[in-house]
Amino acid sequence: MLTQAVIRTDDVPPRDRFAFWQECMTRTMAPMEMSAPRPGEFRARKRLLYLDDITLWPTDPGSSRYRRTPRLIRRSDPGLLHMTLVLPGSGTIRVDHAGHRSVNEPYDLYFLDTSRPYDVCSDDERRLVGVGVEIPRSRLGAVGDGALTGVLGRRISGRRGFGGLLTRFLTQLSEESDTYRSSDAPRLNGVLLDLVTGPISHELDSQAALPPQTRDRHLVLAVRSFVGRHFRDPGLTARTVAAAHHVSPRQLHRLFQPEGVTVAGLIHHQRLEQARRFLADPALAAAPVHTIATRSGFTAPAHFSRSFRTAYGTSPTDYRRSALRHTTALPGPGPDAG
Structure with missing residues (x-):
């Protein structure tokens, strides 16, 4: 403590x-x-x-x-x-x-x-x-x-x-x-x-x-916050993030090298995590998987399914079935929430 x-x-x-x-x-x-x-x-x-x-x-x-x-x-x-x-x-x-x-x-x-x-x-x-x-x-x-x-x-x-x-x-x-x-x-x-x-x-x-190091840390925090607010926008890319923060894509890439993740990877991870939470929500059990994907920021259902399997070792459908088997249906947020 x-x-x-x-x-x-x-x-x-x-x-x-x-x-x-x-x-x-x-x-x-x-x-x-x-x-x-x-x-x-x-x-x-x-x-x-x-x-x-x-x-x-x-x-x-x-x-x-x-x-x-x-x-x-x-x-x-x-x-x-x-x-x-x-x-x-x-x-x-x-x-x-x-x-x-x-x-x-x-x-x-x-x-x-x-x-x-x-x-x-x-x-x-x-x-x-x-x-x-x-x-x-x-x-x-x-x-x-x-x-x-x-x-x-x-x-x-x-x-x-x-x-x-x-x-x-x-x-x-x-x-x-x-x-x-x-x-x-x-x-x-x-x-x-x-x-x-x-x-x-x-x-x-x-x-x-x-100092440059302090400025860089400030910008990293600002970018992470920005991505957290906008990752559901399918048009969000590393290039649009760079433009929103008045830096070049190359500068943004250099900035995130010490973080061990690219901005594109950060956006992708946020979208996958949002989709995973939606799939595990009993209140959204009736929502089609492609709707969950779209509202999490993905534009292609097939790409979403491949990415989800790579990240979590199972398909979106199987993950949902397993997650819902161990939960009790409770009211929760819709896909537009958060």
């Missing part, structure tokens, strides 16, 4: 809870002036996940305000880039930082630099539900302090593009942290760092300033 700790204000007497939370936030981020509408009733919970020098912390404190002042910065500066992903159930969060003001709602992201003053507060008295991330600013490499000014305090979408990839990763890691071992922390650290620099570089249009 990943190294982690759980912090709850319920573990201390009510009169000490807000001061306890302030001390916890100081240790996690940096010293801040904090206030709450009703500090005597304040409650909060935070889970700290340690990924080497990056800390990820799902949290849900009550309505509160956090101010990092020049005086506090002079007293102590850990040199961190902080990121918050706002999650459903949270009230809106107002951010005033680095000359930018934003109002953030569920599935928004925003960044703070602990070396600069900021003012973050809830816009109502609802809880602040989200995931915080603390990254040493030195880990950002070529994305320097000057470039960061353009993104600090801004509202960034966590629903699409690199922001969407980051949201899915943080959500999955937060919810399933117990499925990872402590030895996975360095790998998760690298993945998270790459995903965080993605929306930053996109917002700043500074891809040229990033």
